[in-house]
Amino acid sequence: MSETFVRIKHAPERMPPNAQIGMVRWMRENLFSSWFNAVLTILSTVLLFLTLPPLLDWAVFSAVFSGEDGAACRVDSAGACWAFVEAKFGQFLFGRYPAEERWRVLLTLFLGVAGLAPLLIPSEFPKKWFVAYLLVPFPLLAFVFLSGGLFGLATVETSDWGGLMVTLVVAVTGIAASLPLGVLLALGRQSDMPVVRILCVVFIEFWRGVPLITVLFMSSVMLPLFLPEGMSFDKLLRALIGVALFSSAYMAEVVRGGLAAVPAGQYEAAKALGLTYWQSMGRIVLPQALKTVIPGIVNNFIGLFKDTTLVLIIGLFDLLGIVQSNFTDPTWSSPQTATTGYVFAAFVFWIFCFGMSRYSVYMERRLDAGEQR
């Protein structure tokens, strides 16, 4: 007879090996999974050690945060001259817009944000009214408030506009004009009518083929020649026209991609229901087409926002232009002034552009929700 052994007690539980838990396991998997990865990790760590401490030192520990003039920044060991940004902050935002009138800019900003915010928050708001408000009353109000001359508001010439305000005016106008124009051009490019199609193709390919600088040069030196004698445009308006036409061509190409992605069955179904061209486009095709190209549209907006800096080349003072023009101020001249100014401007642009791209990722996920399994 053989005896059988049956275990009647659980073996004591032991901890998993140290290398399989917590930080160590994470590092083994993510940093040292192979000898090649280990080398890369070590190289990256060295890189970070070489760059981060001096950067932190420059931006925080040795930085000059307050001061009446550039004296403190002229010290040899001084880091970033944030006092310069602090002293010029008003100019960076408004340019040479008279200080006592700046509330008008802020009010315009508030009116715009109030109209835009409900559109950006996905919910069951009645969006129609906000869109209508942004399309008609808001531009008029913004124009009246910013340039004045009506209702007892003092006139402020556009040559006095500057800073972030000009950047936003150019970008917002470009965005607002390029989206509808781009949709029209994209539809025209798909049209059955050869004349319309060819005109749209020529228009789109022309603007996409040339650099924005030449467009701005054209709008600043050639536009006056195109107009009848005695009629002249404001410099800012000329830049706005150039930017709007330029970006509408890019927008058209993005929308075209979206139109191509809508299945042919959708077009046919819309026709079979007896919808007119504009009905089937507006209610069936475009909503689907625009949804698929949201990332492309936002990318275009970001590109446009960054491209607004180019207006400084034709003598307008956008944020970058005003920051740069302040480097020549002798009270603030120091070895660090220029770098600090550029870093500040870069940070402002970065906030806007990165914010827009995050928002597009968020919207993309939300609109995709129905298609995810």
Added chain:
Amino acid sequence: MSSSPQPWNNPKLRAFAIQLAVLFVVGSFVWIVVDNTITNLQRQNIASGFGFLENPAGFGIALTLVEYTEQSSYGRALLIGFLNTLLVAVIGIFIATILGFTLGIARLSSNWLVAKIATVYIEVVRNVPLLLQLFFWYFAVLRALPLPRESLSLLEVAFLNNRGIYVPALLLEGNGLVLGLAAIVGAISAWLITRNAKRKRLETGEIVKGAAFAPLLVFVLPVLAFLIFGMGLKAEVPSLKGFGFKGGWSLIPEFVSLLLALSFYTAAFIAENVRSGILAVSKGQTEAARALGLKPTSVLRLVIIPQALRVIIPPLTSQYLNLTKNSSLAVAIAYPDLVSVFSGTVLNQTGQAVEVIAITMTIYLSLSLFTSLIMNWYNRHMALVER
């Protein structure tokens, strides 16, 4: 009950009428603009026509690839500007491609730290205007370097100061032909060895050891020839004479900053294209290739990259075009490119805005149309043949 359809409900007639109307509106707009322009030009006594291209330019240009003097014509200045644009674009595209592919692959790396560094780089550089980056490199970095007298030096042979970068020039003395010949022989033999190795592999499955190193022959043979024949390769070290450096090869700071800004900026965009291209290859492809027993490097080289390239190349070309068009920002730091020389200096001197802007735009337009023609051909050629 049924009435004959109204003429405006006939789609053909309606399309005809609409097109006629569009043509009329656009035509009259163009006519008004042209008419105004002619009137304005006559009123302001601005000469027209392209005759000015023959006139002497009378200004110097800081960087010239072909011969140019102040007596050269405006047409010659146009050529110089165009060549300078091409120079910065071609070198920029080269750097941006290498950097962009590296960053794109790094962002997908299984190494957490590497992926994070690449992500931070891409997200920072992509979201800051190019012009700002250009100004940063030019005014905050290169212009802030010490004067020639206090140059930063590398082993006393290469120098860095606010006038540019100076490196020793390698001057070949004696018979350079031998080196060229050696390189050609190297290239041909490398090609032959690779071809034979491939044929043998396909026929017998044997891998010829060392054949993978054959391309190195292109470099090895000239070096051998150099060592054997001992030709004079003289390095001309730049030296401080008066207020600047003489001798050696030099790069003007405008060129360096434009090149850095363009290639760093475009690399971030290329990295994103590369990343989405690699992600577009379905995971099943990797798994199938692994199941067939391919090594990880072969999986990447033979399965993933060929399929990813199909997705990557169209947006990559448009990035190349963007880089070329963005090189026109040179005007902001006075690097003598097409826009800066022609739409800047020449326009100011001659005042012939219409002709100058038209020529500039035509050049950029033909560059990009030419590229899109090639791309369309390429896309048709590469299109996936589905059954």
